[in-house]
Amino acid sequence: xxxxxxxxxxxxxxxxxxxxxxxxxxxxxxxxxxxxxxxxxxxxxxxxxxxxxxxxxxxxxxxxxxxxxxxxxxxxxxxxxxxxxxxxxxxxxxxxx
Amino acid sequence: xxxxxxxxxxxxxxxxxxxxxxxxxxxxxxxxxxxxxxxxxxxxxxxxxxxxxxxxxxxxxxxxxxxxxxxxxxxxxxxxxxxxxxxxxxxxxxxxxxxxxxxxxxxxxxxxxxxxxxxxxxxxxxxxxxxxxxxxxxxxxxxxxxxxxxxxxxxxxxxxxxxxxxxxxxxxxxxxxxxxxxxxxxxxxxxxxxxxxxxxxxxxxxxxxxxxxxxxxxxxxxxxxxxx
Numbered sequence: 001x002x003x004x005x006x007x008x009x010x011x012x013x014x015x016x017x018x019x020x021x022x023x024x025x026x027x028x029x030x031x032x033x034x035x036x037x038x039x040x041x042x043x044x045x046x047x048x049x050x051x052x053x054x055x056x057x058x059x060x061x062x063x064x065x066x067x068x069x070x071x072x073x074x075x076x077x078x079x080x081x082x083x084x085x086x087x088x089x090x091x092x093x094x095x096x097x
Numbered sequence: 098x099x100x101x102x103x104x105x106x107x108x109x110x111x112x113x114x115x116x117x118x119x120x121x122x123x124x125x126x127x128x129x130x131x132x133x134x135x136x137x138x139x140x141x142x143x144x145x146x147x148x149x150x151x152x153x154x155x156x157x158x159x160x161x162x163x164x165x166x167x168x169x170x171x172x173x174x175x176x177x178x179x180x181x182x183x184x185x186x187x188x189x190x191x192x193x194x195x196x197x198x199x200x201x202x203x204x205x206x207x208x209x210x211x212x213x214x215x216x217x218x219x220x221x222x223x224x225x226x227x228x229x230x231x232x233x234x235x236x237x238x239x240x241x242x243x244x245x246x247x248x249x250x251x252x253x254x255x256x257x258x259x260x261x262x263x264x265x266x267x268x269x270x271x272x273x274x275x276x277x278x279x280x281x282x283x284x285x286x287x288x289x290x291x292x293x294x295x296x297x298x299x300x301x302x303x304x305x306x307x308x309x310x311x312x313x314x315x316x317x318x319x320x321x322x323x324x325x
Contacts, residue, residue: 001140001143001144001148001149001152001165001166001169002148003148003151004175005165005169006148006151006152006156008175008178009152009156009161009178009179009182010152010155010156012182012183013156013158013182013186013189014211014212016186016187016190017186017189017193017211017214018193018211019189019190019193020189020190020191020192020193020194020195020196020197021194021200021207021208021210021211021214022207022208022211023193023194023197027194032198033319034319034320035191035194035195035198036195036198037285037319038191038195038315038319039195039219039220039223039275039276039279040279040280040285040286040288041276041285041289041292041314041315041319042188042191042292042311042312042315042319043216043272043273043275043276044272044273044276044289044290044293045293045295045310045311045314045315046188046216046272046311047269047276047293048269048293048296048297048300048311049296049300049307049308049311050269050272051269052297052300052301052304052307053268055304058265059262059265059266062262062265062269065266065267065269065270066266066269066273069269069270069273069274070273072277073273073274074277074286076277077224077278077280077281078277078278079124079220079221079224079271079274079275079277079278080121080124080274082270082273082274082278083125083128083267083270083271083274085270086266086267086271086273087267087270090263090266090270
């Protein structure tokens, strides 16, 4: 890794961040509806992507954390509670397996 | 400007309370700190300490930085790194467009906001019913400090035993939490479950396409029709 590589990766990343934020004008109404609805499905899809990042079945402890987080996330809209549930699931799996 | 949907009948989230923005950001920042130590420890063999910490300060993106380090470690060139990072960053375009509807002010303010755009900071802003811009700004600063300091700790003392496994678990859990916080209705929860199932199907059949598929699937799940 060099400063040049870091600079290029930073430029690509910052450009992607600015692209959506600096779009001119307001989006048409249907696009606005999609944007309002997008975060939850996007984060859900990214959760699965992160879970299956290695291409194979996830580690038992990682899966336990995921399932515990899902169980709590289904009933509580709290990021803190979901994180705690995930940690509890992870710890329980480490302890049991 | 069409304001984003508000759900005033729901109980307040932590971010809605007076000291809420900071309280809401702290657990996320703690998770980000753990990722930072793992990144700092993992990237140390590939570069000098100042460059590793500098990469976190300048890029501020775990996904992009982990991908860069992984690819460089396998001997990939700059083109491959840029292609991978650009693909991973596609979701930033969508998240930026989502965030734009929640920020007041002109382009200078949005330009500044873009510097701390992460899945986590946007997720916290989306989950906040009130003052999303303040929640976003506080989360952006707190998470930035956590990421850079976590990297520094990882470089200086390495990652504690078991930290990498914990980080592997925290990544998907954090996204589940962001999805739960952003799903403000039963219909939104159903769309989220559908997107997760479709992404899992793609991940198991065409693993290489999972990153792009996650965004495409989420967009499909969010298309107009039915209840909000």
